[in-house]
Amino acid sequence: MRAYSASSEEALRARDLLKDWAGEGFLTEAQYQRMEQETVCELRRTNIFLRLVLFLFTLIIVGAAVALFFVVFLPRSATQATGIFLLMFAAISYVAAELAVSQGRLYRYGIEEALAVCSVAFLCVGLDLAFFSGVPYSSREIQFVIPAVGAIASLWIWYRFNLWYAFPAAMIFAIFLPGYWTASHSSQHVFLSVFYAAGLICIAPVRSRHRFDYLEDAYSLSEAFLWLGIYLIFNLKISALSLPSQWWSNTRPASEFAVPFYWTTWVLIWCLPPLILTRGVRQKDRFIIAVGAMTTVLTLVTNKPYLGWQRHTWDPILLGIALTGVSLFLRRWLALSPAGVRHGFTAARLSGKDKHTMSVGSTVLGLVTPQSITPAPQQTNPDFRFGGGGSGGGGASGDF
């Protein structure tokens, strides 16, 4: 069912690990050379930059080719005919992606990924135009088929090609589903959380069978996305992640959330982060720990608006002190144990990837100045202004 054989993917994983270990000095050059010869794989890979550029140009080609087809051959076609042709293009794109993998042996090469992405996009737009254009508003419920098909197709792409980003794409498609079934925002939130919880229930037993193999990261990431999704659904104060009906219009929801539902979500946003963190720590799962940390911070940030309390200008200072304190305490606590390892955790760097990430991250993040995240000041005095920082310099260009 998967596009790549387990042996090929295991070989690629082994090559990556060997490269990392050799870089860290855990293997000698001679050992690395010999071991690498035993992990030869027929799949073609490339580096991240060429992968991104190849993805971009494949998107350009496919998009332009399809548009050219309609301009040349069907300049004034009916909407339904356009939809049917788009469905055909979806099939062609998907077959091309399969051929790129089976014949071209491409693996995370950009080309096959763009073709797979295009197939899902054409499928959804084609379905909409072919079957639902001109559908009266009263029959709108049946249109849930479009996001449902999008979600299923994305899940298939995720499973078949092992492309991690297809999983969150499926989750995003799923966000649109409850809007077709109920107008109640509370019910929409509950529906979505049930979807994601069902996903968690499905993934948990499957991933336990793939401990320490090439699929571990894929399932770990998917589980992390599901936990994050559940948290974001319940945190009603993260306005950008409200339901799609509110994305497209500026109108407020017809009915506010019921009081019991509102306070239940408040309890949940406090319960979920420790639950996620515990799960991550027990599983020693990097992605789930990251989601646990992220949701903890989000809960702290959104707690005051939830309770209707006023924000203070020193709140970020307290948050900063808390984050820094936790980080330093954990680091010290781990370092003080024998060999710097406590309960199987260490603060030491064990992978060259971490060093590379830190190096790139410090360059990019160093350009981000605090001014860029500083909210507008409270107007206590019209003579005082603070902001700017658009010219960098850590805010030295800002004005009061």
Added chain:
Amino acid sequence: MTILTRLEQWKEHGIISPEQHALLTGLSRGEPFSLFLELNIFLYAGILAFVAGLGWTVSTWSQQLGDVLVLTVLSTMLAACFWYCFSRAPAWSPGETRSPSPAFDYVLYLGSLIWSVELAYLENRFHMLSGQWDLYLLVTAGLFFFLAYRFDNRFVLSLALSSLAGWFGLTISHWPSHQDAAYRQYAILYSLMVGGVGAALQRRGLKPHFFGTYLNIAANVLFWALLSAVFNREGYLVWLLCLLAACGASLAWGLKRRQFSFVAYAAVYGYVGVSAVLIRDMNDGTAVLGYFVFTGVAMLVMLVQIARRFGREA
């Protein structure tokens, strides 16, 4: 065959020692599990939140708190940060040096950001340079460059480069007219200067590992400046030639040094620039779409060849 099975086989064949086998098997199983990256991200986020809150508090409550209190608090924190760094730092070395403690880099970053907040406060309250506050950016950039090289800190180097860019930008803001052309000239000057200084420092062996940061920032600023000129209606041909020359240099550098970000810059910026010139007078939609199909295929073929020949590994 999983990595654990392979490691077992390599141990049996004597390729790795039992000690190596134990270590590598443990690493494969996440034993021990490193929290290095997570703890660093927490520290960075904490510093950023702290300084953001500090700036917000100072700007909102400065009148109530009074200049003396604000400046005393900011100066005390600044002095504490720099005292910590100068007292803990190892002797300077032109090569890459390790931080004396995990928090060291972040304390320096915090000090640099507090310096910026205090400087902005001073100028806006007391107007010591009578509005010539772009000079503060130059001074700040100089200080940050010194700190970055003294303590081997990429965070502060990026701050220095962005401060310097700000100084160039602020100079332009005083120009009464033709800001676009002037901005472009300054952007090009900035990128050439940053690239040149970075190369010179690398040749002299002064923190050569910083060169990548210099080059990436210089390349992106240069490409943006050249692209903005190519999009002009008049006099764009010279700029197009400059863009193509820059793309060629970027491509050659990227392939020679196996730094594929520069190959990507050359492909994307070059394609956008050439396309902007070629299709600007095309009114026929078919021709435009045909152009994208054929040139897209040509680019794809070229990039696949490059990927097959030079960029095999992930």
